[in-house]
Amino acid sequence: MAGTFRRNEINSIQNPYFTSRNSMYLAVVAAVIPNIPYIFLSLFVCPMRFFPILLYFLLAIISFHLNFFVFLILALAVFSFDLIFVLSGIFGLPPSLIVDSIKHLPTLNLFSFSGYMILAAFLVLVAWLYIAILAKKRDMFKKASLVPAFLAFCAVVSIDISFNPPTKLFASMFFPQPEEVTSATLQTGLDVPGRDGRKGHVLIVMVEGLGAISNPLHQNLLWEIFETEQVRSSFKVTSGTSPYYSSTTAAEARELCTHWGDHRDFRDQPAYDCLPARYRADGYETASFHAYWGSFFNRADWYPKLGFDTLYFRESVGKAGDGTLARTCGLTFKGLCDGDVANVVEAFLEHPTGKPKFAYWLTLNTHIPIEAGAATPRLDCETGGPFRDPTVCRLTEMWMDLLFRIRDIALNPDLKGLEILIVGDHHPPVWTRRGRNVFETGKVPWLHLKPLDAPSVDKFASVGAGSVP
Structure with a gap:
């Protein structure tokens, strides 16, 4: 049979x-x-x-x-x-x-x-x-x-x-995100303005595509930029990781509003209980900086709802200054150059107004695909460098350039007492399996520079509004 x-x-x-x-x-x-x-x-x-x-x-x-x-x-x-x-x-x-x-x-x-x-x-x-x-x-x-x-x-x-x-x-895209929100701002205490009697300038930098690198030695290629005697003598330097979900606007909701979601969640109400609003209520002047258009993901519409007083986007920042901001960087996301926007951020923090300042800077130029020759050569990326992946290597060189510039801002003698948080938004969507395997699944890194001699609440009381040029 x-x-x-x-x-x-x-x-x-x-x-x-x-x-x-x-x-x-x-x-x-x-x-x-x-x-x-x-x-x-x-x-x-x-x-x-x-x-x-x-x-x-x-x-x-x-x-x-x-x-x-x-x-x-x-x-x-x-x-x-x-x-x-x-x-x-x-x-x-x-x-x-x-x-x-x-x-x-x-x-x-x-x-x-x-x-x-x-x-x-x-x-x-x-x-x-x-x-x-x-x-x-x-x-x-x-x-x-x-x-x-x-x-x-x-x-x-x-x-x-x-x-x-x-x-x-891939599975996380079709299942609900965790109910409990964990963020770098929560882990560092930046969600509470004026804590411990400190009331100095605050700068949060969200770095496009910066995912947590699995190999500690490779992650340290970035963080060792802040392991200098000058930095250590001025700041307590701590680092860690935070879970992420979805897009850049989801990262903004996570870090600025302690919320799992994205920009679509900020359409209906006129205001939300987010960090910029809390800092503004505590007497801070608040501002956001981004090298791309304010219309993209409607940031120009919902950023004010989070509590930002002033918005600096490509269309506004590009009209200011001495003409250097006419430069553009990037490919698909062609906008201003992050290095030039850094100068605008630093100038905003330096300008005396009689108030402490809360600045949020969302970087742009490390958005995939990246521009050839956009970074200072350091890691022999033609052969893949320490990652054995040219794209991840070039991204790392671009992140290094950015972090060196942030270190310069941190050590600016006119900004003594400035507190800085650097955090990634999500993994870079690189097009190779080896490149993706460089990063720790579902996590982004953060680094916190907390000034050892932070200004007291009274520091800005002695600087009146009349001191503004």
Whole structure:
């Protein structure tokens, strides 16, 4: 009996109906063609895509019985879902945030990075082939066997699982974030203005793409910049890590408002209980600094709701000063240069107004993809440097340049008593597995410079408003 079953199985596979040209053609269209771009992307980094692969297969099978326009709408919907799903996994953003961000695409310089253009053209070509072939050959495919298509579907799923195992990062996009919020501002006590009788200037720097590096020796390439006698004699230096979730605006909600969420949570109310508002209520002058447009993620609208008195964005900062701020840096996110914005931040802190100041600076230029030659060469990045990954190495060189500049601000004799917190927003979405493995999953680093001789609450009482130039 077993032998009979085996012979029937072999005969079924060898049946010309199952191995016909039409059947094989359908298998390629239903399971292979729409997944080719992501199979290629799996050589670098890509989330597991079981559901999009299944949807392509099922749509191909039922397309024979659908009106063309219904099929076209469904096909475009599946391709859109797949793209959003993959972008969510690569960039660590909730799918809903990807959709909400589409309206900001005109502000991006997408043509500056050839990789995006090539991938976009490839996706359009693949979508056209899938739709055109299924529409043109529908009568022929009605006579085809579904067995080869199903086997091809199983093969593609197997490849996807083998190359793209699920990770906590991808899973976290579809599950609620932890209820308890932990942030660098909480861990350092900066959430309470004027604590311990101290009331000096405060600077929080959120560094774009700065993830916690797993190897302590590699992380110390950054933090050792502050391990000098001059810094140690003026500051108590502490460091640690904090969990992160989602995007840069989620990091801003975490650090400034002790809230798991993102900018969409600050649309409805006129004001929120966040650090800038608390510091302003305690007599501080508050300001934010960012090298990109204030319209991006509507920061110009919701930053004032957090308690910022003054907003410095590309459109405002670029009009000030001696013309040096006309320079731009970056590729897709082309904005002002962080080094130039640092000068504006320092000038704001130096300018006497009779009040202590709370400054928040969100950096920009280390946004992936990064500009070639943007950093001071230090780590032999042509060969990958200590990370064995050129992109992570160049990012680290850019972070080092930034931290050296922050150290200069910290040691400015006119800013004695300045307290500084440096914290990352999220991991950099680098395009290699080795590069991603450099970072500790779900964590960003922070470094806190707490002045040893911080100014007392009375320091600014002696500086009247009349001292302003």
